[in-house]
Amino acid sequence: MMNNFDKKDYEYAVNYLLDIPKFVKKTDEDTIGEMLNRFGNPQDELKVIHIAGTNGKGSTCAFLNGILLQNGNKVGMFTSPHLVKINERIKVDGVDVSDEEFLTAFNILKKTMDEMISEGYSHLSFFEMLFVLALIIFKRAGMEYVILETGLGGRLDATNVVKKPLVTIITTVSMDHMEILGETIEEIAMEKAGIIKNSVPVVYYGEDEKVARIIENKAKEKNSKSICIKRSHIKIVEKSQKTIDFSIVNMYDKYGVLRIPFVMEYQTCNCALALAALEEVLGEKLAKDVVQEGILKTKWAGRMQEIMKDVFLDGAHNEEGLREFVKHVSGIDGKVILMFSVVKEKDYMAMVSMLNTLKNVKKVVVAPVSGARALSMDNIIPLIQFETDDIEIVDKPSVKEAFAYALESKCDEEKLFCVGSLYMVGEIMEYIGKDC
Secondary structure, three states: OOOOOOHHHHHHHHHHHHOOOOOOOOOOHHHHHHHHHHOOOHHHHOOEEEEEOOEOHHHHHHHHHHHHHHOOOOEEEEOOOOOOOHHHHEEEOOEEOOHHHHHHHHHHHHHHHHHHHHOOOOOOOHHHHHHHHHHHHHHHHOOOEEEEEOOOOOOOOHHHHOOOOOEEEEOEOOOOOHHHHOOOHHHHHHHHHHHOOOOOOEEEEOOOHHHHHHHHHHHHHOOOOEEEEOHHHEEEEEEOOOOEEEEEHHHHHHHOOEEEOOOOOHHHHHHHHHHHHHHHHHHHHOOHHHHHHHHHOOOOOOOOEEEEOOEEEEOOOOHHHHHHHHHHHOOOOOOEEEEEEOEOOOOHHHHHHHHOOOOOEEEEEEOOOOOOOEOOOOOOHHHOOOOOOOOEEEEOOOHHHHHHHHHHHOOOOOEEEEEEOHHHHHHHHHHHOOOO
């Protein structure tokens, strides 16, 4: 506990970080390298599991975290973005870092940053600052394992300063952030594969043959063992409204039937990626009951999360995410209400086109997220064109007003799905006072 902790100092630290531009095209390797060097290169001392991918990174991190904690390990986890509070990005033993520890680490970091700026170095980016902040926190807390999620891409990501992780994971790779990562799936896959290190095993989702080829070639180049996970490796045993029971074909003898506390089938693949990676790290030390219980206890906010009866939040913020969302919702009996929001950098035309294929929608409520990345709903509304003309489309000026209206409009037998931007998900959680 920090002596004389002042909430205003914490708020200053958060605002300082949030005021740093969030997106830079290329990591300033000289600056972050020097910064880490001044802290004794903590990234080289920690046992790191490194994760890249387009979708599923956070969920895969959560499964890793759940199993390791159940195994009795001390675990640090660095993910992004946060939904409500910046502390969510840095977890120590499954809990968001405290305001006190966040501030302590920030003061240590800012002192060094100020010194470096006075010497002519540039300021670290928003993400780089948070990454170094996390490393400081994990080192101070004596973490046994650290789970690091890349922010954007992989090859040029700040987290890629880690020279020798225990294992690397690449989740699904699809078309997103094309303005930075490349215009083809092969270019994007090459950026993600940039986290593969010499003689370090890589576990990857290999459904797309083009992506699989890129990753396999990079693994061979780096003399790294590669483990491919596909949907065909997953056998769904039973689905309920809150869980999925499944087995992994080549792991059934070890772990039997596993139960995840999620309803989206793609989460079974994320779970399989995490488990395959931990087999590389822990091997025979991974007990069946630990795996089963750790998976069942896994939590990850904002991904088809039921926040109240028949009300779901799903941060499906790109084409691949929307495709999985539509697949799930199309199988639901009865009418549904959609609330939708998206930021302007996304391919919103393709996303709305997918939503238009749903045949059980009663009403659509749209609203812009807060902040500079908000997309005007004038761009969205003309695109909403379902097969029938009796679907009501409602435009609200804010996410909070849209959610309140949608909730009030919902009948008892209907389901409300709030889908799209994770910023929207965060605004709703903050509005209802829901912990992440």
